[in-house]
Amino acid sequence: MMRYIPSPIPLKYDFVFSATANSSGRMQYHRIKPGQSKLRISRTEFIKAYNEAQIIAINPLQQRGQEAVFQFEFYI
Numbered sequence: 001m002m003r004y005i006p007s008p009i010p011l012k013y014d015f016v017f018s019a020t021a022n023s024s025g026r027m028q029y030h031r032i033k034p035g036q037s038k039l040r041i042s043r044t045e046f047i048k049a050y051n052e053a054q055i056i057a058i059n060p061l062q063q064r065g066q067e068a069v070f071q072f073e074f075y076i
Contacts, residue, residue, distance in 0.1 A: 013075040
């Protein structure tokens with residue numbers, strides 16, 4: 001089980017990128033502008049953001065019964 005310790009300092013960020021599994025186990029990727037929009041994006045766009053953006057935080061997401069599926073969000 002992954003353990004996550006939240007930061008006691010509030011983060012200022014422009015976007016959240018998420019990689020989550022839907023009910024059938026397929027991965028879905030989203031770019032979220034807090035309070036404004038949630039846009040589904042391609043895996044390629046997600047990977048490019050992960051490799052090139054200045055990430056300020058990563059939040060692992062683990063659901064009961066899906067321990068083998070790696071899901072997470074990162075904040076830029």
